[in-house]
Amino acid sequence: MPLETILNRLHKFKSFVYARVVWSIAGRELEVHIRPRKNSRPVCSACRQPGPVYDHQQSDRRFEFVPVWGVAVFFVYRMRRVDCPTCSRVVVEHVPWGDGKHQTTTTYRWFLANWAKRLSWQEVAVVFHTSWQTVFRSVQFAVRWGIVHDTWDNVVSLGIDEIAWRKGHKYLTLVYQIDEGRKRLLFLAQERTKEALHRFFDLMRPEQIDDLKFIVSDMWQNYLEVVRERAGEAVHILDRFHVMKKLNEAVDQVRRDEARRLNTDGYEPVLNKTRWCLLKRPEHLTDKQTVTLQELLTYNLRTVRAWLLREDFQRFWEYRSAGWAGRFLDEWVTRTMRSRLPPLKKVAQSLRTHRPLLLNWFRAKGSLSAGVVEGFNGKAKLTMKRAYGYRTPEALEVALYHTLAKLPEPTFTHRFW
Numbered sequence: 420m421p422l423e424t425i426l427n428r429l430h431k432f433k434s435f436v437y438a439r440v441v442w443s444i445a446g447r448e449l450e451v452h453i454r455p456r457k458n459s460r461p462v463c464s465a466c467r468q469p470g471p472v473y474d475h476q477q478s479d480r481r482f483e484f485v486p487v488w489g490v491a492v493f494f495v496y497r498m499r500r501v502d503c504p505t506c507s508r509v510v511v512e513h514v515p516w517g518d519g520k521h522q523t524t525t526t527y528r529w530f531l532a533n534w535a536k537r538l539s540w541q542e543v544a545v546v547f548h549t550s551w552q553t554v555f556r557s558v559q560f561a562v563r564w565g566i567v568h569d570t571w572d573n574v575v576s577l578g579i580d581e582i583a584w585r586k587g588h589k590y591l592t593l594v595y596q597i598d599e600g601r602k603r604l605l606f607l608a609q610e611r612t613k614e615a616l617h618r619f620f621d622l623m624r625p626e627q628i629d630d631l632k633f634i635v636s637d638m639w640q641n642y643l644e645v646v647r648e649r650a651g652e653a654v655h656i657l658d659r660f661h662v663m664k665k666l667n668e669a670v671d672q673v674r675r676d677e678a679r680r681l682n683t684d685g686y687e688p689v690l691n692k693t694r695w696c697l698l699k700r701p702e703h704l705t706d707k708q709t710v711t712l713q714e715l716l717t718y719n720l721r722t723v724r725a726w727l728l729r730e731d732f733q734r735f736w737e738y739r740s741a742g743w744a745g746r747f748l749d750e751w752v753t754r755t756m757r758s759r760l761p762p763l764k765k766v767a768q769s770l771r772t773h774r775p776l777l778l779n780w781f782r783a784k785g786s787l788s789a790g791v792v793e794g795f796n797g798k799a800k801l802t803m804k805r806a807y808g809y810r811t812p813e814a815l816e817v818a819l820y821h822t823l824a825k826l827p828e829p830t831f832t833h834r835f836w
């Protein structure tokens with residue numbers, strides 16, 4: 420069965436036919452020659468209206484198609500020019516398998532973009548004998564198509580997150596839909612400024628903002644303010660993941676301060692690798708270390724105390740009623756404010772400030788699955804880690820949308836992947 424017969428079955432055009440398939444001159448590629456159907460009129464690439472043929476271009480154009488059996492396949496076609504009555508000028512025709520500017524067919528771009536969901540861009544490039552750049556362009560094309568054809572209707576719950584990248588000097592703002600049955604990235608912006616989040620709400624229609632019931636975020640002041648301003652009707656919640664993250668950072672700060680202090684006091688070897696858990700194993704202390712266990716305890720107790728306060732706060736999330744959770748919170752905050760552990764006091768203070776937003780967690784309980792934002796945070800970080808080839812913020816953005824946004828795709832009569 421000739422290849423053109425197979426193509427006619429899988430990838431048919433109304434106004435064009437596959438004329439013949441031949442080896443390229445070098446014998447390494449297959450060339451599928453295409454010609455217009457008899458009496459078909461070319462379509463203007465500017466206005467998409469048919470018009471009379473003006474002339475043919477001097478040479479054939481080649482468009483890369485999906486390879487077969489490890490052999491590269493090119494569509495070869497001599498473009499016509501249309502004497503377009505609507506545009507009142509001579510314009511190159513539009514062809515259904517690609518657009519004039521690209522050397523890859525639309526189908527091949529969807530093909531590469533879909534593989535890029537399963538493999539890294541570099542791997543896709545290697546497997547299909549193409550360049551990283553071509554894979555990137557294909558993914559970018561798919562993402563753009565998806566964003567244009569996406570709708571944000573019936574979004575009820577949002578999760579707002581920030582992620583540091585490039586070793587913490589730059590931040591991304593990510594907005595997720597976190598509804599049961601529909602969880603995906605909706606929007607991302609460079610920076611974590613108010614403007615960044617305003618841009619998201621600018622893209623939402625007023626009735627879509629009215630649909631919002633729950634918004635989950637961390638304590639970043641810019642987000643708190645913009646949410647209050649733009650979606651004040653929704654219940655705004657500080658979520659477990661971000662609160663515990665803040666507490667973890669505080670515990671670690673206490674530990675590092677303490678380690679530094681011990682270092683200065685000449686106890687460096689003790690805390691070098693041991694951290695506070697060494698306390699349980701005093702036999703590991705050598706004679707050379709001029710420190711008594713008692714001394715070590717007085718130092719390390721700070722880290723232990725910080726850790727215990729953090730552990731204790733886990734209980735907050737177990738409450739069923741906001742009333743009891745509120746009591747626990749107040750008691751915990753009072754206790755922590757007396758702890759003489761500045762990093763924890765700082766978190767306690769901001770938890771007190773945002774008490775209503777914290778207690779909103781209990782108003783929304785049952786409607787939100789707790790781990791969604793955390794899960795996305797992990798996936799986004801993984802995408803960034805795999806992204807050694809994403810040298811530009813633009814490429815990183817495209818990669819995150821491609822992996823996390825569940826963007827729509829056109830319907831294909833046949834999927835080649």
Ligand SMILES: [Zn+2]
Pocket residue numbers: 463464465466467468503504505506507510
């Ligand atoms: Zn036209």
